[in-house]
Amino acid sequence: MRKREYEALKKEMRTVADLEKAGAILSWDQETMMPEEGGAFRAQQLATLSGIAHERFTDEENSARLDRLSGSDQLEANEQKNLERIREDFDKARKYSTEFVQELSRAQSEAFQAWRKAKEADDFEIFAPELERMVSLKQKEAGLLGYEDHPYDPLLDSFEPGLKTQEVERVFKGLRARLEPLLSTLKSSSSEAEEGIMYRHYPVQEQLDFSLEVLQAMGYDLKKGRQDLSPHPFTISFSPQDVRVTTRMDANNLHEGIWSSIHEGGHALYEQGLPIEAYGLPEGEACSLAIHESQARLWENIIGRGRAFWQHFFPKLKDRFPENLKDVNLDQFLRAMNTVRPSLIRTNADELTYHFHIIIRFEIEKALIEGSLKVKDVPEVWNQKYEEYLGVEVPSDAQGCLQDVHWSHGGFGYFPTYSLGSLYSAQFYKQASEEQGDLEEKIAKGDLHTLREWLRENIHQWGRLERSGELCKRVTGKELDPDPFIDYAWKKYGDLYPVNSGTSEKEA
Numbered sequence: 001m002r003k004r005e006y007e008a009l010k011k012e013m014r015t016v017a018d019l020e021k022a023g024a025i026l027s028w029d030q031e032t033m034m035p036e037e038g039g040a041f042r043a044q045q046l047a048t049l050s051g052i053a054h055e056r057f058t059d060e061e062n063s064a065r066l067d068r069l070s071g072s073d074q075l076e077a078n079e080q081k082n083l084e085r086i087r088e089d090f091d092k093a094r095k096y097s098t099e100f101v102q103e104l105s106r107a108q109s110e111a112f113q114a115w116r117k118a119k120e121a122d123d124f125e126i127f128a129p130e131l132e133r134m135v136s137l138k139q140k141e142a143g144l145l146g147y148e149d150h151p152y153d154p155l156l157d158s159f160e161p162g163l164k165t166q167e168v169e170r171v172f173k174g175l176r177a178r179l180e181p182l183l184s185t186l187k188s189s190s191s192e193a194e195e196g197i198m199y200r201h202y203p204v205q206e207q208l209d210f211s212l213e214v215l216q217a218m219g220y221d222l223k224k225g226r227q228d229l230s231p232h233p234f235t236i237s238f239s240p241q242d243v244r245v246t247t248r249m250d251a252n253n254l255h256e257g258i259w260s261s262i263h264e265g266g267h268a269l270y271e272q273g274l275p276i277e278a279y280g281l282p283e284g285e286a287c288s289l290a291i292h293e294s295q296a297r298l299w300e301n302i303i304g305r306g307r308a309f310w311q312h313f314f315p316k317l318k319d320r321f322p323e324n325l326k327d328v329n330l331d332q333f334l335r336a337m338n339t340v341r342p343s344l345i346r347t348n349a350d351e352l353t354y355h356f357h358i359i360i361r362f363e364i365e366k367a368l369i370e371g372s373l374k375v376k377d378v379p380e381v382w383n384q385k386y387e388e389y390l391g392v393e394v395p396s397d398a399q400g401c402l403q404d405v406h407w408s409h410g411g412f413g414y415f416p417t418y419s420l421g422s423l424y425s426a427q428f429y430k431q432a433s434e435e436q437g438d439l440e441e442k443i444a445k446g447d448l449h450t451l452r453e454w455l456r457e458n459i460h461q462w463g464r465l466e467r468s469g470e471l472c473k474r475v476t477g478k479e480l481d482p483d484p485f486i487d488y489a490w491k492k493y494g495d496l497y498p499v500n501s502g503t504s505e506k507e508a
């Protein structure tokens with residue numbers, strides 16, 4: 001009886017997933033193929049589908065089913081967990097009134113327009129009133145969702161279930177304290193001649209072919225996916241059997257393409273590795289944004305900017321670009337792709353200074369939500385923090401507090417997941433190396449499957465049955481910890497720039 005009830009709920013969840021995934025196909029098309037004037041009706045079509053999906057999910061009958069199933073002892077352990085997660089999603093979805101959802105969605109689209117204009121005109125005043133409205137809506141949302149310690153908690157929870165503001169503060173404090181000494185030893189590490197290697201002319205088609213070769217070596221299944229071009233690279237899944245990536249290529253900037261493909265490839269391996277039979281259920285979904293990002297950054301930075309990987313792939317890249325790379329050796333190429341320099345723009349930052357961009361945003365958005373910072377003071381505080389943390393002077397708000405789209409969408413609580421993803425990636429990779437022993441040697445021979453299988457077994461196939469903190473503990477035996485990332489960074493950059501970081505890493 002209970003089994004039949006569970007099957008009925010599962011069927012409903014799959015219908016909801018069908019509606020959402022149909023919307024996802026429309027989104028993919030919008031970003032890659034849609035002609036210019038398709039936009040107006042497309043927005044309406046997407047809104048219609050997501051409205052129907054939301055209605056279908058929050059239906060009274062589902063509530064009754066969940067009630068009838070609660071406390072049942074006839075279900076398997078994974079079915080119980082699925083049920084718990086669906087209940088949480090359901091309770092959360094029902095806390096939003098239709099009026100609030102509509103108000104928020106209107107505010108988002110107006111704030112986005114204002115942000116775009118403000119950034120273009122380099123005028124924060126244009127965005128300020130919309131940002132004020134967005135902050136107050138998000139404070140209202142925090143109240144609707146409820147919290148014990150901090151109003152930022154429930155917003156964070158929307159992106160990273162179970163994560164608390166205090167935990168982010170603890171992790172970022174440790175990260176900052178240990179990154180600063182590393183960065184000061186690296187300060188004058190890069191040479192312009194080596195950096196210039198990346199800005200020679202690399203025809204786009206060759207870059208695309210090479211990136212596909214790498215994706216396939218990673219184990220990205222092209223019978224269950226494809227790569228296209230789009231202005232903002234992304235990964236989107238319609239099911240584990242159709243997971244698509246996009247990339248952006250620039251013939252005069254090698255930084256753009258290959259690593260964006262590898263990054264999205266990391267996201268895509270996660271989606272292709274989710275259990276097929278759990279389609280539509282929490283078990284068939286990724287654990288959280290930070291865990292998702294950890295997969296992308298593990299492949300992009302730890303593997304894709306690492307020596308072992310390029311021992312195998314650099315000769316292949318040289319075959320494709322013999323003229324450009326004939327005077328370049330592996331060390332020079334590794335330094336060129338791993339230049340560390342404090343900068344203004346988050347999305348162009350290297351993997352070390354990147355975290356300061358995130359810490360700054362976290363501190364500002366937390367202060368906005370708790371009400372200790374006024375919107376009108378954001379530019380001043382932003383510029384102060386860039387000076388203090390990165391030592392760079394911000395010449396304009398367009399290159400400062402207006403650079404990111406996130407706040408205009410109301411995405412308060414999103415930024416920390418980027419940095420946490422990096423930290424998780426190093427912690428997972430350390431564990432994989434300990435369990436596999438000769439992982440680096442294998443990668444240097446072009447074997448990326450061993451790592452992919454380890455990730456599949458330990459992370460991908462578990463879906464969303466655990467919180468990210470639980471997953472981390474199961475896989476590594478420990479809570480999230482910035483130390484493996486810092487150790488990885490000292491080792492890697494110490495090897496790349498031996499003269500400048502000649503002082504012992506023990507000093508950190």
Ligand code: CO
Pocket residue numbers: 263267293296
């Ligand atoms: Co990503």
